[in-house]
Amino acid sequence: MSVFLLYSFLPLAWLIISSTKTQESLIGSFGLWFSGPFAFFDNIVQTVTYDDGIFVRWFGNTLLYVIAGAGGATILATLAGYGLAKFTFPGKKAIFAVVLGAIAVPGTALAVPTFLMFSQMGLTNTIWAIIIPSLISPFGLYLIWVYAVDSVPTELLEAARVDGAGEIRTFFTISIKLLAPGIVTVAMFAIVATWNNYFLPLIMLNDPDLFPLTIGLQLWNQQATGVGSDPIFNLVITGALLTIVPIVIAFLLLQRFWQSGLSAGSVKQ
Amino acid sequence: MRKRTLVRGIATGAAALLIGAGLAACAGDTDTGDNAADPGSADAIEKALEEGGELTYWTWTPSAEAQVAAFEDAYPNVKVTVVNTGGANDNNLKLQNAIAAGSGAPDVVQVEYQSLPQFILSDSLLDLSAYGFGDLEDLYTPGPWGAVAQQGGIWGLPQDSGPMALFYNKRVFDEFGLEVPTTWDEYIEAGRKLHAADSDYYITNDAGADAGFGTSMIWQAGGRPFQADGEKVTVNLADEGTQKWATKWDTLVQEGLMSQIPGWTDEWFAGLANGTIATLPIGAWMPGVLESGAADGAGDWRVAPMPTYDGGAAVTAENGGSSEAVTKQSKNPALAAGFLKWLNSSEDSIDVFLESGGFPATVADLTSDEFLNYESDYFGGQKINEVLVDAANSVSTGWQYLPWQSYANSIYADTVGKAYLDKTSIADGLAAWQQQNVAYGNEQGFTVSE
Numbered sequence: 001m002s003v004f005l006l007y008s009f010l011p012l013a014w015l016i017i018s019s020t021k022t023q024e025s026l027i028g029s030f031g032l033w034f035s036g037p038f039a040f041f042d043n044i045v046q047t048v049t050y051d052d053g054i055f056v057r058w059f060g061n062t063l064l065y066v067i068a069g070a071g072g073a074t075i076l077a078t079l080a081g082y083g084l085a086k087f088t089f090p091g092k093k094a095i096f097a098v099v100l101g102a103i104a105v106p107g108t109a110l111a112v113p114t115f116l117m118f119s120q121m122g123l124t125n126t127i128w129a130i131i132i133p134s135l136i137s138p139f140g141l142y143l144i145w146v147y148a149v150d151s152v153p154t155e156l157l158e159a160a161r162v163d164g165a166g167e168i169r170t171f172f173t174i175s176i177k178l179l180a181p182g183i184v185t186v187a188m189f190a191i192v193a194t195w196n197n198y199f200l201p202l203i204m205l206n207d208p209d210l211f212p213l214t215i216g217l218q219l220w221n222q223q224a225t226g227v228g229s230d231p232i233f234n235l236v237i238t239g240a241l242l243t244i245v246p247i248v249i250a251f252l253l254l255q256r257f258w259q260s261g262l263s264a265g266s267v268k269q
Numbered sequence: 270m271r272k273r274t275l276v277r278g279i280a281t282g283a284a285a286l287l288i289g290a291g292l293a294a295c296a297g298d299t300d301t302g303d304n305a306a307d308p309g310s311a312d313a314i315e316k317a318l319e320e321g322g323e324l325t326y327w328t329w330t331p332s333a334e335a336q337v338a339a340f341e342d343a344y345p346n347v348k349v350t351v352v353n354t355g356g357a358n359d360n361n362l363k364l365q366n367a368i369a370a371g372s373g374a375p376d377v378v379q380v381e382y383q384s385l386p387q388f389i390l391s392d393s394l395l396d397l398s399a400y401g402f403g404d405l406e407d408l409y410t411p412g413p414w415g416a417v418a419q420q421g422g423i424w425g426l427p428q429d430s431g432p433m434a435l436f437y438n439k440r441v442f443d444e445f446g447l448e449v450p451t452t453w454d455e456y457i458e459a460g461r462k463l464h465a466a467d468s469d470y471y472i473t474n475d476a477g478a479d480a481g482f483g484t485s486m487i488w489q490a491g492g493r494p495f496q497a498d499g500e501k502v503t504v505n506l507a508d509e510g511t512q513k514w515a516t517k518w519d520t521l522v523q524e525g526l527m528s529q530i531p532g533w534t535d536e537w538f539a540g541l542a543n544g545t546i547a548t549l550p551i552g553a554w555m556p557g558v559l560e561s562g563a564a565d566g567a568g569d570w571r572v573a574p575m576p577t578y579d580g581g582a583a584v585t586a587e588n589g590g591s592s593e594a595v596t597k598q599s600k601n602p603a604l605a606a607g608f609l610k611w612l613n614s615s616e617d618s619i620d621v622f623l624e625s626g627g628f629p630a631t632v633a634d635l636t637s638d639e640f641l642n643y644e645s646d647y648f649g650g651q652k653i654n655e656v657l658v659d660a661a662n663s664v665s666t667g668w669q670y671l672p673w674q675s676y677a678n679s680i681y682a683d684t685v686g687k688a689y690l691d692k693t694s695i696a697d698g699l700a701a702w703q704q705q706n707v708a709y710g711n712e713q714g715f716t717v718s719e
Binding site for chain 1: 330
């Protein structure tokens with residue numbers, strides 16, 4: 001357990017301690033303790049103002065990609081997963097096979113073919129090149145599917161139908177509430193995946209104004225390499241710290257829903 | 270400096286006259302010059318620059334923005350969009366993808382010398398001979414020019430060069446009573462003495478992960494392991510020169526005299542600042558990097574010629590360096606060629622580039638008194654450029670990179686680097702690298718012989 005704690009928290013501790021150092025004391029001092037002038041706030045100011053505040057722009061881009069991409073992915077996965085769990089129609093088995101197969105293919109392997117396809121459509125180097133591929137979440141769909149089978153009793157749906165509610169009304173007034181823990185889980189996965197997405201934006205985007213944080217920070221990091229290099233490791237580190245803050249907040253806000261869902265379906269009702 | 274401004278004024282005036290003449294000559298011509306079927310010429314460039322248009326330029330050079338601003342001042346009708354691709358690897362990846370997709374490539378792109386053959390052979394770059402770029406040969410030193418003019422064409426113009434020299438920390442050398450080594454044997458001896466005196470100190474760092482360094486060292490040792498003639502490629506990583514380097518470097522690896530810190534990390538900059546990495550055999554562009562990345566080491570560093578194997582005449586190699594090229598996808602090749610010509614041959618542009626710490630590839634800059642007499646405060650007042658220009662003139666010739674050098678470099682750490690890690694012989698690592706390169710080359714449709 002203590003090894004696990006050490007493993008999980010040491011990098012975080014290093015990140016927080018390092019973000020209080022200037023570029024000079026960062027490379028000249030022991031990594032796991034404070035040293036030199038306390039430059040935390042100065043680093044933050046520099047990070048958000050460096051290069052005309054491009055970091056703020058990257059932050060906004062990431063938020064856009066997460067809201068549109070992960071949000072859209074969650075909605076699509078919920079609708080499709082619920083439909084597949086609660087309605088019978090021909091070809092369901094084939095869809096099941098396709099979805100399972102899609103989960104097995106890592107997104108990175110699809111990035112280059114996706115690039116070629118998007119290039120044909122003239123969509124590379126636009127926000128759509130990031131948002132559209134993010135909308136597809138086979139794993140999320142599968143998760144909602146298996147979750148809906150157990151957590152939304154078919155009897156309840158039948159009772160609603162008998163009372164005269166249409167399918168859409170049934171979905172929004174009854175099913176969606178029962179599905180909430182599953183939806184939150186899927187949203188969480190999609191948010192983290194989109195927030196951390198690296199390879200897809202790397203090959204899709206050329207314009208730094210469209211970069212998400214992951215690519216932007218790498219751009220800053222590479223500034224330390226090669227002819228005429230100008231290392232700004234202190235800004236890379238402070239930027240990385242600021243980058244994980246929203247993810248931490250999202251986890252803290254959503255974990256209540258998540259926990260309440262962990263035991264659902266664990267006993268026979 | 271004043272003299273230079275005058276020269277620049279004359280040059281600008283002459284350029285303006287030329288453009289004027291070019292315009293007058295073409296006054297009755299209705300052809301717009303951006304017709305792709307139109308064979309290019311030097312006149313087409315001037316015409317295109319005057320007519321203007323839009324260009325995209327991919328680069329990771331820190332001075333690019335300032336260079337383009339100066340260009341747009343000189344040619345207000347041309348709008349150049351600079352895209353910072355971050356570094357060579359990402360740049361090549363994006364370029365490769367755009368070429369595979371058939372669209373999305375920029376008009377002008379920065380390409381490292383070692384990556385040029387790969388893009389030449391995939392027919393991705395424009396041969397600039399038709400625009401009269403052959404006349405520019407005398408502007409550049411032979412090493413970089415040889416890299417852009419090969420396979421029967423001229424594929425770009427040199428941006429900078431990186432002849433290798435030995436950067437050493439004089440404070441550390443004085444402290445431990447070391448002499449500046451002139452041969453690699455003396456270098457190894459200095460490494461032993463240093464590390465024995467204080468185990469925190471290493472003569473240099475090399476983890477066997479940087480293929481660019483390894484190939485440059487082989488180049489200096491006289492190895493010519495790669496020979497490419499169109500589709501026919503020879504790979505021989507066991508030739509005499511290559512073995513010469515491998516044997517020397519084996520000693521440093523086996524005795525643990527080199528630090529395993531990878532280059533360009535914060536630890537590396539720290540080691541350079543405090544002197545625990547005591548020397549670097551590296552390209553002549555290093556002074557700018559030391560100044561910005563290892564400010565605490567100011568006053569400690571000096572530069573000396575590369576050690577040699579026999580203690581005889583100076584011989585060195587190129588390490589790093591880039592050119593700019595025009596892509597075949599460019600919709601306005603004449604304009605792109607015009608921008609490229611200005612970027613890497615005009616005084617205005619090269620001045621901006623040099624200010625950012627680059628090392629020139631142009632003979633005029635390398636031989637100017639101002640450049641040679643520059644006394645670097647960081648280097649304790651040493652006239653560093655005298656040493657570095659000597660290095661530029663001592664680069665041995667006949668070196669070639671593989672047509673798949675990016676791939677080869679990406680597997681270097683797994684083959685040659687593994688020998689560093691396991692402390693086995695580097696020759697074995699080179700043999701493994703050879704084997705994988707031959708297999709890959711054949712898979713790619715080359716005829717590879719060993």
